[in-house]
Amino acid sequence: MATSIKDVAKEAGVSIATVSRVLNDIDVVNEDTKKKVLDAIKKLGYRPNIVARSLKTQRTKTIGILIPDISSQFYPEIVRGAEDVSNIYDYNIILGNSDFDIEKEKEYLRVMKEKMVDGVIYMSSSLQEEILDLINELDLRTILVETKDKEGKLPSVTIDNIAAAVDGTNYMINKGFKDIAFVGVERDAVNAWGDRFKGYQKAMEEANLTVSEELVYTSDLRVKSGYKAAEQFIKSGKKFDSVVCATDELAMGVINGLRDNGIKVPEDVSVMGFNNNVLSEIFYPKLSTISQPSYDMGSVAMRMLIKILNKKELDQAHFVLPHGVIERDSVK
Incomplete structure (x- = not known):
């Protein structure tokens, strides 16, 4: 038979109301009494009836x-x-x-x-x-x-996604790259994806570099989309020496797509990721990326x-x- 709140009250030597106050974290119970109730709950293995409790408190935790x-x-x-x-x-x-x-x-x-x-x-x-x-x-x-x-x-x-994308793009620009492609999700989205494109665009404009439509690819954030982006850039015939990506997964897809088409990273094209996920440090080559906590x-x-x-x-x-x-x- 399941342990009831009445059993807990009896074991702790307190009223049912006191047990209820402890369960609902109401401050009027002193620490000694609270400890007795919690010890009794642990000893008896009591689990409150969440449904009944939520109907009363209008909270489900x-x-x-x-x-x-x-x-x-x-x-x-x-x-x-x-x-x-x-x-x-x-x-x-x-x-x-x-x-x-x-x-x-x-x-x-x-x-x-x-x-x-x-x-x-x-x-x-x-x-x-x-x-x-x-x-x-x-x-x-x-x-x-x-x-x-x-x-x-x-x-x-x-994080400040615009500033982060500016920093990532400027890192590439300061390395001497000029024909920088971008792979992202939604350029006009009111969220991180849109902001990361804005940051890339802002850094390019401030450096008087051209954002080429043929070198901007947006889809979703999966690896296969990065792969498709690399193929599109190659097919476009436009010169590109580096790629800034909105996620590490996209960057990994780009690198695989370039590699399968005989283009080496970073010898021929450099690639920057975003997020610093757990795979970025063990992927080959290890990803340069923007970290966020x-x-x-x-x-x-x-x-x-x-x-x-x-x-x-x-x-x-x-x-x-x-x-x-x-x-x-x-x-x-």
């Missing part, structure tokens, strides 16, 4: 996390950072993978609302107005990661959301974490 591509090396590290913090505060995670499909994103948000998540950490390939409207309509407390809404209404955790982005976002859920004031609504250029072997 569950957080929804929505990502655009689970196959990317970048997003799982953000989720790991968020989950590590959620475990500290006894929250559970529901994970959704949208596959860059806005309809799938909307469906996941509706399902998360139906599952009574307390809040959402949201990452997206494109933060469109209809998504913002749905978040507002569903009254989902939301933290944005890797992106910001235009008006800055939702709290966010990002993905684990920290997840952990900061979760701490922000838990503060909001506990009606505590945020230190700041928009965190911009540091980035850096990592020099390895894919740039000559």
Whole structure:
């Protein structure tokens, strides 16, 4: 027979109301009594009835996390950072993978609302107005990661993606490259992908270098898209001496595509990645890349959301974490 809250109260020598206060983290219980209750819970192996508790408190201690591509090396590290913090505060995670499909994103948000998540950490390939409207309509407390809404209404955790892409492109320019191609996701997106193209474009313009349409390729962030980009650049007949990529996966695809067409990296063409994922240091050649603190982005976002859920004031609504250029072997 399952242990009940009444059994816990009897074991600890307190009232059922006191056990309830401890379970709901209400501060009126003194530390000695709280320890007795927690010891009794541990001894008896008591697990609260989450459904009954959530009906009473209107909280489920569950957080929804929505990502655009689970196959990317970048997003799982953000989720790991968020989950590590959620475990500290006894929250559970529901994970959704949208596959860059806005309809799938909307469906996941509706399902998360139906599952009574307390809040959402949201990452997206494109933060469109209809998504913002749905978040507002569903009254989902939301933290944005890797992106910001235009008006800055939702709290966010990002790096300065424009500045990071400028730094990566300038690194190539300072190496003497002039015919620099770009591989990304969506150049006009209101998120990191759009900002990374803007940063590349800005650095090229400031250096009085031409952005050639034949040397800009956008699709999704998978390795095969980088491979296709390399093939397109070669077929275009346009001269290019280097490639700036919006992710490390794209950079790996570009390198494989160049290699299969007899072009050596970095001897013939240099390639810059973005994210500094776990494979970038063991891929051949080791990727020069822009680093961003993905684990920290997840952990900061979760701490922000838990503060909001506990009606505590945020230190700041928009965190911009540091980035850096990592020099390895894919740039000559």
